[in-house]
Amino acid sequence: xxxxxxxxxxxxxxxxxxxxxxxxxxxxxxxxxxxxxxxxxxxxxxxxxxxxxxxxxxxxxxxxxxxxxxxxxxxxxxxxxxxxxxxxxxxxxxxxxxxxxxxxxxxxxxxxxxxxxxxxxxxxxxxxxxxxxxxxxxxxxxxxxxxxxxxxxxxxxxxxxxxxxxxxxxxxxxxxxxxxxxxxxxxxxxxxxxxxxxxxxxxxxxxxxxxxxxxxxxxxxxxxx
Numbered sequence: 727x728x729x730x731x732x733x734x735x736x737x738x739x740x741x742x743x744x745x746x747x748x749x750x751x752x753x754x755x756x757x758x759x760x761x762x763x764x765x766x767x768x769x770x771x772x773x774x775x776x777x778x779x780x781x782x783x784x785x786x787x788x789x790x791x792x793x794x795x796x797x798x799x800x801x802x803x804x805x806x807x808x809x810x811x812x813x814x815x816x817x818x819x820x821x822x823x824x825x826x827x828x829x830x831x832x833x834x835x836x837x838x839x840x841x842x843x844x845x846x847x848x849x850x851x852x853x854x855x856x857x858x859x860x861x862x863x864x865x866x867x868x869x870x871x872x873x874x875x876x877x878x879x880x881x882x883x884x885x886x887x888x889x890x891x892x893x894x895x896x897x898x899x900x901x902x903x904x905x906x907x908x909x910x911x912x913x914x915x916x917x918x919x920x921x922x923x924x925x926x927x928x929x930x931x932x933x934x935x936x937x938x939x940x941x942x943x944x945x946x947x948x949x950x951x
Contacts, residue, residue, distance in 0.1 A: 732777075737791035739767070793879045811871065854900040
């Protein structure tokens with residue numbers, strides 16, 4: 727039987743997360759789906775595009791491997807399907823309903839006709855800003871961006887200082903590409919973006935300072951023993 731849904735998972739080769747996410751997908755209450763895992767050294771954009779080329783389902787879901795999903799996650803998507811929109815599930819605390827910005831592609835569903843018109847731009851090859859660019863392309867082609875409340879997941883983002891700084895660097899590099907491509911369409915959000923990234927970097931540096939302070943305090947207390 728032809729699957730109604732194709733779930734596409736881009737990941738690094740031999741990802742340790744697959745041993746967790748695949749069983750969670752298997753026990754979904756909605757059953758008519760296929761799973762396509764795209765691993766290797768290619769960019770996330772390339773993996774999603776190639777995953778779509780293998781997909782047989784009418785509806786396409788993109789999800790990251792480093793996530794946790796509840797048992798009714800797929801059912802909630804299918805109860806809110808729309809051919810005229812990118813449907814995003816909740817990843818963290820975010821505004822619901824229609825949005826004019828971006829939907830994170832670690833938890834998103836579309837009708838396959840959207841991907842036939844709008845592919846991921848493989849020039850965004852650092853796993854940053856490719857979702858923003860994709861959403862802008864979709865809007866340009868007349869699609870809406872809508873978030874729904876119940877197709878939720880937990881994204882296991884790295885929390886180390888090194889990871890955060892590396893992530894902000896990638897976002898900064900790809901942001902330059904995004905503004906060169908879209909110009910004024912993204913410049914309106916630049917101030918908000920800079921404020922957000924500055925806060926994230928400050929938080930990372932504060933975390934790093936806390937580590938050094940803890941080490942120094944530990945050495946001082948050790949001397950007093």
